[in-house]
Amino acid sequence: MNDISRRDVFRHTATAALIVVGAAGFASSSALAGPNRAALLADPRDFEETYKGKKIKGEHDKDKGKHKIHINGKKLGVVQIELPVAPDSAATYTAVLSTLNHFDPVPLDEGEHRDGLKKLARLAVDQLGDQELTADADHSHP
Amino acid sequence: MGTRKSVAVLTATEKSNFVAAVKALKAQSSGRNYDWFVRTHMTYFNAVNGHNYAHMSPSFLPWHRQYLLLLENALKAINPAVDLPYWNWTANRSTTGAPFTSDFMGGNGADGNGPVLSGPFAGSTRWRINVSATSSTSLRRAMTLRGSLPTGSDVDTVLGVSTYDVSPWGSSSGSGMRNRMEGGLSPGLHGRVHNWIGGHMAQVDSPNDPVFFLHHCNIDRLWSAWQNRWGYGADRYLPGGGVANVVDVDEVLEPFGVTASSTLDHRGSYTYA
Incomplete structure (x- = not known):
């Protein structure tokens, strides 16, 4: 499947999901209360899994760039940046950095890289090895 | 006035003097001790008072x-x-x-991603990590696992760019010398070296590794070489003024209290051999 067809599939799937949400909301708002509503509103790219013995959890917030990653329950500082696609080009792509991989941006959301936040979390776990995050890993970002 | 030399030509006495002074600064219990430098770098990795003073901005070079x-x-x-x-x-x-010899910076981390095993900064009793995003109290390196060392050709490419920086004055600047030097734009000299060393050098608290200062001294030397070629004047730094949230040439670099323009000509303070 090429990139365009992947995007199309994602867009059509997301559109279908919105239709379902809308129809459900019209039929019965109570059906969307509690955990079901939270599940429907979650970004499909969000994740929660165990990687190399550490629990990693990621929540996307691309609109505001305030993505969240937790590793074993401790917060990792994450920043979203824009980078040029090539020298002398005005076009940019979106990438994420963390307090552990501060000079190693990971593309966030471009075509086949929709798992960028998870890759960043895994990179942080690789960096940690047998260590854990400290309170200073939750360094505030703009 | 001092002369900054390559690590490759330092005498045994010069190396031991440097290591001893760094450790003495680390041992100071207050004021601008070594850990103050670590903490300051962490704080100024981000925007402070709406300004990106230290990173992903034109003031990356003057700030450092x-x-x-x-x-x-x-x-x-x-x-x-x-x-x-x-x-x-x-x-x-x-x-x-050089500089990763046992009489100076020491070598790689254990198993390629653990505590440094050799040299004066190996182990928490010799060099304790007090301020960090990660829990190890020993200095760590993971050399060559990520990143790469720039080549002479890469350096020539960067030094050949005559314009200091361009709008939008950040990580997304598509041209200019600064973003190529810092790492947002190919060939990206600065960031990849942090990654090549790995461990603490890859983190927001990278000054925990004394190699940080040797690396950034080289970045400063290359900026000086660029200035020798294109000029030390205030007109060579951009932006010249009127750009919000960016340190213009006559704006103050925090937390140092000096303007960017005051840092441009370093030749009264030190030179490079």
């Missing part, structure tokens, strides 16, 4: 020039004979050669 000068002056207060040396990674590319 002033930061290094403060550290060098702190070391000179301990031993006036000490000058900050630079690591020219286009020439010294081995994980076991």
Whole structure:
């Protein structure tokens, strides 16, 4: 499947999901209360899994760039940046950095890289090895 | 006035003097001790008061020039004979050669991703990590696992760009020398070296590894070489003024309290050999 067809599939799937949400909301708002509503509103790219013995959890917030990653329950500082696609080009792509991989941006959301936040979390776990995050890993970002 | 030399030509005495001064600064219990430099770098990795003073902005080079000068002056207060040396990674590319020798910076981390095993900064009793995003109290390196060392050709490419920086004055600047030097734009000299060393050098608290200062001294040397070619004048730094949230040439670099323009001509304070 090429990139365009992947995007199309994602867009059509997301559109279908919105239709379902809308129809459900019209039929019965109570059906969307509690955990079901939270599940429907979650970004499909969000994740929660165990990687190399550490629990990693990621929540996307691309609109505001305030993505969240937790590793074993401790917060990792994450920043979203824009980078040029090539020298002398005005076009940019979106990438994420963390307090552990501060000079190693990971593309966030471009075509086949929709798992960028998870890759960043895994990179942080690789960096940690047998260590854990400290309170200073939750360094505030703009 | 000091002369900053390559790590490859330091004498045994110069190396031991530098290590001793760095450790003495680390041992100071208050004021601008070594951990103050670590904490300051962490704080200024991000925007402060709406300004990106230290990273992903035109003031990346002036901010670090002033930061290094403060550290060098702190070391000179301990031993006036000490000058900050630079690591020219286009020439010294081995994980076991200068500066990674047992009489200077020490070598790689255990198993390639653990505590440094050799040299004066190996182990928490010799060099304790107090301020960090990660829990190890020993200095860590993971050399060559990620990143790469720039080549001489990469350096030539960056130094050949005559314009200091361009709008939008950040990580997304598509041209200019600064973003190529910092790492947002190919060939990206600065960031990839942090990654090549790995461990603490890859983190927001990268100054925990004293190699940080040797690497940034080389970045400062390359900026100086660019200035020798294109000029030291205030007109060579951009932006010249009127850009919000960016340090213009006559704006103050925090937390140092000096303007960007005051850092541009370093030749009254130090030169490079």
